[in-house]
Amino acid sequence: MDALGAAFGLVLQPDVLVAVGLAAVFGLFVGAIPGLTATMAVALLVPVTIFMEPVPAVAVVVTVVATAIFAGDIPGALLRIPGTPASAAYTDDAFAMSRSGEAELALGVSLVYSVLGGLVGAVVLTAAAPLLAEFALQFSSFEYFWLASLGLTCAVFMSAQSRVKAIGSLLLGLLVSTVGLDVVSGQARFTFGTTELLGGVHFIPVLIGMFAVSEVIRHMAASTSDLRVPARRIGNIFAGVAAVGRRHWRSVVRGNALGVGIGILPGAGGDIAAWIAYAVSKRCSRQPERYGTGHVEGIVESASANNSALASAWIPTLVFGIPGDSTTAIIIGVLYMQGLNPGPTVFLERPELVYAVFLTFFLANLVMLPLGLAAIKSATLLLRVPRDLLMPIILGCCIVGAFAINNAAFGIVVMLVFGLVGFLMEENGFPLTPAILGMVLGRMVEEQFMISMIKAEGNVLAFVDRPIAALLAALAVTVWAWPAVKTLRSRVAGLRPVG
């Protein structure tokens, strides 16, 4: 428990508290502007975190993600445009509520259940991660190979868009991950003789390009003008929130449980959690016909789910170094730059830092309550910020950020190239997250596979020799075979004569 005391000492510092406050304001702003996502907010912040101590750096990232995901609900309720993809599932309901004069209740429910969801996620993270880390200390390259393979599988299976396009996106990520020095043989691959590419393609400039520059390009290509925001006064948002909770307590519990569960899966974050929670809520509800017409039940469940998924996405991130979603993929980069290499040993060697990370989740969600209220009150002002001013500032921040990662102009080139790639992918319906996970996990799969093969002297059976590895292998093979089995069964069923 010494570590916990030390963690409190690390978190309750003026610089950490100021950083959390500023990060909350930034996150609320970015989240509330449609088109600017939580992932983009984090990508833009990475270069700033390089110059910070580990605890405030992580606290900033945690706060920005939590507040941005909540703030995405504000334009959803007022304009029917979700601020971030995580709010898209229940935008119709929230907007319908606003139209019938219940904007306060819709926003109040979003805020309170987002905060609650965030706190539940933080409790689960704090309780589960150290236990899992103790277990993960027994993991060798064989187990990591299967885990990373499962991660790649999830990246495709959990995609909201076409599975074939998700595979295409994943393959692009895997291809990019092969550039640079091969860790096993030390040979250069796809470097075309340049020193810059010897270090591989750093994925932070790629991320900044894909998530931020692509949005700037989209803004330039589209001729949409600024949003027309009707002036509106927002009253007391907390009236009736408790009553909604009492009436729909099952949704609160289920939304949080779903959020936590989905967050842990690699490749699935807050947005997928919100969609699934909304669908489950509708199926279990006594009034499914009212969904989409301004029914609060779905908002309660999905708003809980998207925020509780954020903290649980950190469980595989911290314990195995396998990102739970696209923001935690960036966070792995931040952790490495801070010397906090994710993996089970960080729990043994720097427990006070791990506990400090957990505490920042509680802090971020508590700060969100008053600041979120302020954001709702000033929503009209926030939504009227002119895009033509905002986009160049974002592009400027992108350039500075891509340069700062390795202090090289090469980062800017990478950022611009992937900005264009990201724009073209999104325009054609290819999801971006599988590409990012492919880049992060591709290295891991290859490396762990090669390490395992060297250890096993080429004997493939060694991959299922250790009990945990065998279990993970069985799981992976089942998931891979499942679509084939399903197709086969439906074929067989189709062949059988009817009647």
Next chain:
Amino acid sequence: MGGMRRRLGVMIGLAALVAVGCGGAGELGTAGWPNRPITMLVAFGAGGGTDANARIVSGLLERELGQPVNVVNRTGGGGVVGHTAIANAEPDGYTLGYVVAEVAMMHWAGLTDLTFEAFTPLAMLTGTPGAVFVRSDAPWESIDDVLDEIDRGAEILQASGSGQGGIWHVTLAGVLRSLARDPGAVTWVPHQGAAPALADLAAGGVDLVVSAPAEARGLVDAGRIRPLVVIDTERHRLWPDVPTLAEATGSDWNALAWGGVAGPAGLPADVVATLQATLGGIARSEEFIELIERRGTGAIYRDAGGFREYMAASDASFGQAMAAVGLVP
């Protein structure tokens, strides 16, 4: 389209403004060195051991010179990218670098043509020996037990600690060669660095790990692994009960993961003289020694001439060890 073009123009203009606003100082002359901030390039990532040493040195150098010394990490390619950047920098004294042992290895592996001769050495400041670790429940009590196991040859041992051809791989090869064992008798399992290799050792994935004591300290304190021998001329402060390689086996082979400050070749003589004197003062200060040794690294000072000799000797020794395990193409 006209609207779009205008928008593009405004956008690029404003973006440039933001980027330049964040940029900072421009170019100035070189007279009266140093009259502007100095850059200290580091070839490995922030948070690692090399970075920490460079940051300690830079902090003290900044105080002595009265100009900011900014640590800039240029990572990638196992150190090739950063060291190339140091060697190719303008030799005006405003770009220096923390040059480390990989310089004496990567050219042997054929990764680059860059050798220690591409630098103006200024001062060697740090060095850490390797140590051999096994899992706490391993059957071997000493390095002799491990050597017996190798000689028995019933099962081929597997070791890790760095990538293929990384410093600890070469160190193990050097040790085995000096003990008249075949360096290929132990399979090297490449890992990205000491941290994942040590985690794999704790998980039962490999039998031995060679790494710096500072990096293994956490797992040793947690009772998961234990050190068998320190590959150095004297025992390590962290574990005074652990013998040196010479005490345990009689082989006096040793190697350090050394580091020091250097500039590109052709640094002006007055800059070199000032830096040598300043770095020498820092290296002997109690503050520096305390800061470095608290991290578990050794504060080992050699002046510019001594540093050059040490780099040449290290280059030859690593070259032999690498040839012995077939790492030289």
